[in-house]
Amino acid sequence: MENRLNELNGSQWLYWTNSIYETFFPPDRTHFLRKKHGAIKPPQLMAEIISFFTKSGELILDPFAGVGGTLLGAELAGRRALGIELNPEWVEIYQKIAAGYREFKGELIPAVEAGENARRFASKMICGDCLAILKGFAPQTFAAIITDPPYGCKHGSTGFKRETNFNMNSEDERDFGNCEDYDAFLVKIEAFGREAYRLLMPDRYLVLLVGDRYYHGEYLPLGYLVAETLRKTGFKWKGTRIWWNKATQRRLKPYAINTCFIPNITHQNILIMRKE
Template identity: 55%
Template sequence: MPGKLQNRLNDLDGREWLYWTDTLYITAYPPDATHPLRKKHGAMKPPEVMAEIIRFFTKRGELVLDPFAGVGGTLLGAALAGRASLGFELDPRWVDIYRTIQRDFVIAGGVFRRREETASTGTEIDGEMRQGDCLELLRQLEGESVAAVITDPPYGINHGARGFPGETNFNMTSPRRSGDLGQAPDLESFLARLQDIGREIHRVLWPGRYLVMLVGDRYQEGEYVPLGFLVAEAMRQVGFKFKGVKIWSNKATRRPLKPYAVKSVFVPNITHQNILILRKE
């Protein structure tokens, strides 16, 4: 009788594994207790979603790296999932918010609660955040030292509202910081900079393990820009294998539809993001 198949990637059972391979990924996580602080950043993600991704691509206790950590959604997800984590963030504003969350919140009953509400019985948020340029910080890490890289990078140039200035919060770039990937002058230089970072990610990642990137598509100058797949191709060129994509939308925080060019021409409301799954082979 053949032996039980060993799970080399995560701690999930077969049913949980199969469920997560669905390319449609619709969630409904409402804002959590840390959201009032994190919402100052225009591209934060629900920690619960990040925890689900982390649980699939790592085992308990393994190290997760986020080189574009923002206000720490990946690190908070890692804390929920029981994984060690390390984040790099260029802008000290976002580092300060994450460290405020570390100071004021703990995990109790599987959710984030204010420290004073838990009678000091919660679990600490222990992910480490380092402030600085991620390319330089990546170069300081040893090769093949990270179990997974899970990140939500800037989405390139000219990221701002066009015609509906109040529709969402675009506060995510770092003004006057030349190292900010979101300040790249054009798409070509954006992808080239991202490839430089991708080469370092490839170096520090364990063989056989995954780079997972959340990337939203864009609509600019009257044309749909499939940024997710352009980023995936850029990562393929530095050595990663593109293994698949999950189309993610969180119903609880999705912004209302806007009447772009209504009764004139088709303009999409982009309410999803691409979860790009790439592997070092």
């Protein structure tokens, strides 16, 4: 039977349906440039996701592009991606990588080592608010939308104002990571979902990486809440993969030992939504 979604064979497809998704991706050669952004994803992971949800040459959108994990993954997978990122500092880092690196035999290596014939990156990043920019695209422009939105809010997990280096747009209302609370965040996710639904080709996928949180002393299943919100915009929730990268695992923190159970949340939810 013709494979309508990707270029994997039956066993590769089957392997990818496991709801537990463990990877071992050590930092790659662009990591030292990307790490200034505190919430990066491995390009190798993004390449695997892209390879499942698209065919070679198809166009992917990442509306919360950061320093370009998805765009670099698209290069590794032989696809093209368009990224949108609010913070010009992150766009600049991606541009630097795009100018100085090439894909070569499944790796990102400095252009000088790759040789003159190595292909320049096809993926582009633009700077601005995705909610405004997406309105300018025609319906059904993208074969997949694969993204890692901010999933904090102004008051983080503790109730105190968050001081992390990746929320550098802290005064910018347009930043999804800068909402007053998670209800306000989900309102923004719904607005994004409506645009995403319009821009996707039929029967194609919106894939989001969303971490659950610990908030005011309770577990907040943010992955579930985001998926339920996106269902309101027309998407069907086809599944979740629980992902963790063993290679970059941080030490477990001793929260409330001998007193009360508090999890070390080491996984992220990969939410798989389909336009049907």
